[in-house]
Amino acid sequence: MVDVAAGRPELAGALRDPLSLFDVSGRTAVVTGASGAYGRTISIALGALGCRLLLASGSKEPLDQVAAEVAEAGGTVRTLVRRPETLLDAGDIVGAAVEAFGLPHMLIVASGLNRPAMVDDMAEPDWQAVMDANVRGPWLMAKAFSAAVGDDGRGRKVLFVSSVRGRHGNAAGYSAYCPSKGAVDALTRVLGTEWGPRGITVNAIAPTVFRSALTDWIFRDDERGRAARDRNISRIPLRRLGEPEDLVGISLYLLSPASDFCTGQVVYVDGGYTAG
Numbered sequence: 589m590v591d592v593a594a595g596r597p598e599l600a601g602a603l604r605d606p607l608s609l610f611d612v613s614g615r616t617a618v619v620t621g622a623s624g625a626y627g628r629t630i631s632i633a634l635g636a637l638g639c640r641l642l643l644a645s646g647s648k649e650p651l652d653q654v655a656a657e658v659a660e661a662g663g664t665v666r667t668l669v670r671r672p673e674t675l676l677d678a679g680d681i682v683g684a685a686v687e688a689f690g691l692p693h694m695l696i697v698a699s700g701l702n703r704p705a706m707v708d709d710m711a712e713p714d715w716q717a718v719m720d721a722n723v724r725g726p727w728l729m730a731k732a733f734s735a736a737v738g739d740d741g742r743g744r745k746v747l748f749v750s751s752v753r754g755r756h757g758n759a760a761g762y763s764a765y766c767p768s769k770g771a772v773d774a775l776t777r778v779l780g781t782e783w784g785p786r787g788i789t790v791n792a793i794a795p796t797v798f799r800s801a802l803t804d805w806i807f808r809d810d811e812r813g814r815a816a817r818d819r820n821i822s823r824i825p826l827r828r829l830g831e832p833e834d835l836v837g838i839s840l841y842l843l844s845p846a847s848d849f850c851t852g853q854v855v856y857v858d859g860g861y862t863a864g
């Protein structure tokens with residue numbers, strides 16, 4: 589019989605205890621945009637799995653609320669009211685995690701922004717704000733994370749949040765959002781290749797519409813919401829919109845040792861939207 593784990597003896601145990609591949613207890617995570625729908629959800633899930641978390645976002649009250657939920661779930665948590673707008677901010681966010689818990693194992697960039705407007709009506713500062721939040725922010729956070737971990741990269745994980753809009757256009761005023769998510773996809777591939785030799789994996793999840801402050805209007809029971817919902821659902825093979833909880837399983841895979849041989853990938857969690 590072929591011993592499939594012969595080349596990596598440490599994997600042999602995983603064959604007898606496959607769930608150990610997903611064990612993240614005691615690991616440290618930095619989460620930006622932690623006050624948002626996805627940031628909150630993945631933070632609570634990691635807290636329940638025994639992680640130590642540094643949560644960052646720009647607004648104190650919602651951040652404190654999420655921190656309380658993470659602690660209640662069993663996580664150890666610190667907060668920093670900060671958005672990754674400059675390299676100094678990004679360094680402060682990672683630095684706060686290092687100070688509290690030591691070198692972080694995971695970086696999750698869950699901060700992001702959309703300001704839909706038709707291109708003819710869109711003011712340049714709005715376009716720039718979307719690009720800054722969605723591209724510059726992840727780049728700055730990844731750079732600060734890399735600087736902190738230095739040569740000690742093996743097994744560390746970076747997770748970005750892209751979107752099906754990185755691949756598909758949208759006629760509803762997405763001339764900033766779509767290019768910003770296309771750039772996240774490219775950044776994921778570049779950092780995955782650049783940092784592969786250091787053992788750091790870099791991946792992204794790409795959802796379609798899921799319930800959050802960004803998409804709240806699509807879930808509303810008014811004419812505009814119903815029309816948008818019907819339009820979206822008709823293109824989604826699984827015939828529903830997403831919930832933030834739909835993103836947890838794939839995120840845990842990409843944040844745990846289970847994904848140690850997976851990097852530079854954009855994984856669609858979209859009810860099949862991009863398959864059709």
Ligand SMILES: NC(=O)c1ccc[n+]([C@@H]2O[C@H](COP(=O)([O-])OP(=O)(O)OC[C@H]3O[C@@H](n4cnc5c(N)ncnc54)[C@H](OP(=O)(O)O)[C@@H]3O)[C@@H](O)[C@H]2O)c1
Nearest residue numbers: 621623624625626645646647699700721751797798800801
């Ligand atoms: N919801 C969807 O349907 C959907 C679909 C595909 C992809 N995504 C992506 O998923 C990620 C999470 O979004 P979400 O849906 O969870 O949205 P959300 O609930 O609005 O959360 C967004 C987070 O980003 C922070 N943020 C807002 N403006 C920012 C800025 N200018 N710079 C940095 N941070 C800023 C917010 O916190 P503060 O305001 O406190 O800083 C908040 O914590 C985003 O990258 C989004 O593009 C969402």
